[in-house]
Amino acid sequence: MAQTAILGAGVMGETLLSGLLRAGRPVADLLVGEKRGERARELTERYGVAVVSNLEAARQADTVAIVVKPQDMADLLAEISPELRPGQLVVSLAAGITTAYIEARVPAGVAVVRAMPNTPALVDEGMAAIAPGSHCDDVHLAEAESLMASTGRVLRVPEKQMDAVTAISGSGPAYIFFVVESMIEAGVHLGLPRATSTDLVVQTVVGSAKMLRETGTHPVVLREQVTSPGGTTAAALRELEIHKVRAAFLAAMEAARDRSQALSGE
Ligand SMILES: NC(=O)C1=CN([C@@H]2O[C@H](COP(=O)(O)OP(=O)(O)OC[C@H]3O[C@@H](n4cnc5c(N)ncnc54)[C@H](OP(=O)(O)O)[C@@H]3O)[C@@H](O)[C@H]2O)C=CC1
Numbered sequence: 309m310a311q312t313a314i315l316g317a318g319v320m321g322e323t324l325l326s327g328l329l330r331a332g333r334p335v336a337d338l339l340v341g342e343k344r345g346e347r348a349r350e351l352t353e354r355y356g357v358a359v360v361s362n363l364e365a366a367r368q369a370d371t372v373a374i375v376v377k378p379q380d381m382a383d384l385l386a387e388i389s390p391e392l393r394p395g396q397l398v399v400s401l402a403a404g405i406t407t408a409y410i411e412a413r414v415p416a417g418v419a420v421v422r423a424m425p426n427t428p429a430l431v432d433e434g435m436a437a438i439a440p441g442s443h444c445d446d447v448h449l450a451e452a453e454s455l456m457a458s459t460g461r462v463l464r465v466p467e468k469q470m471d472a473v474t475a476i477s478g479s480g481p482a483y484i485f486f487v488v489e490s491m492i493e494a495g496v497h498l499g500l501p502r503a504t505s506t507d508l509v510v511q512t513v514v515g516s517a518k519m520l521r522e523t524g525t526h527p528v529v530l531r532e533q534v535t536s537p538g539g540t541t542a543a544a545l546r547e548l549e550i551h552k553v554r555a556a557f558l559a560a561m562e563a564a565r566d567r568s569q570a571l572s573g574e
Pocket residue numbers: 315316317318319320321341342343344362375376377378380383384401402403424425426427478479
């Protein structure tokens with residue numbers, strides 16, 4: 309099978325690595341580029357994967373997945389560019405970095421795909437979107453899709469939607485964890501033991517997510533089913549509206565979208 313290199317084995321790089329292995333990708337087909345010796349030893353012990361220099365990984369691999377921070381992208385591309393060749397596929401998982409940014413820094417003819425995954429990929433419930441660059445054919449896009457599909461669902465989107473995707477599903481798990489954390493804390497304020505509050509909130513979120521996915525019913529309808537006339541839910545939702553939670557979500561996601569747009573220029 310073709311070799312895939314993962315450059316940048318932090319939170320998301322390790323999530324991709326472990327997902328590919330769970331999906332049955334032979335470890336011999338994977339390479340990791342990691343500059344810190346201690347981290348390299350940890351990854352080899354944990355997964356049995358070969359850890360090599362970025363240059364060596366770029367030389368050997370057919371597909372190079374780049375999972376460094378956007379701010380480290382320019383240096384990494386300058387480092388590996390001498391080893392990249394036309395026909396090779398670069399998949400960038402970095403927020404905000406456009407395919408044009410990468411294409412301008414690699415040899416002509418290198419295919420580039422921009423991907424935006426999220427951390428639920430760690431439990432094979434990821435949501436990723438992919439967008440092709442200008443030298444990318446269907447085979448390249450299908451390869452990027454199969455890479456991301458190892459850990460969950462994948463959508464193909466036009467690149468102009470990627471900053472919004474990043475604001476919704478890329479950063480999205482953090483908003484959900486923030487809501488969960490807030491609800492647990494509220495339970496504690498209401499006098500529940502922390503463990504009880506945590507159990508109640510986590511299962512409520514899992515159950516609600518499962519209902520959304522399995523029934524396909526619109527969230528407004530599901531919310532109305534919970535909201536008995538003159539009851540407890542109506543009282544709570546009124547407070548959420550008074551505190552402008554809906555407007556806060558809109559402002560938050562606009563801020564994430566704007567931050568994503570700014571990252572290519574830094
Ligand atoms: N975390 C998330 O939920 C998501 C992250 N992403 C994207 O994934 C990318 C990585 O994010 P995340 O995993 O959170 O960040 P991390 O900081 O956890 O991981 C980045 C990794 O890249 C390594 N690195 C930096 N420079 C190089 C280099 N030249 N060669 C090899 N490795 C290098 C870092 O090593 P060291 O620590 O030694 O510097 C670190 O291990 C970002 O671009 C982010 O936008 C996308 C979607 C979701």
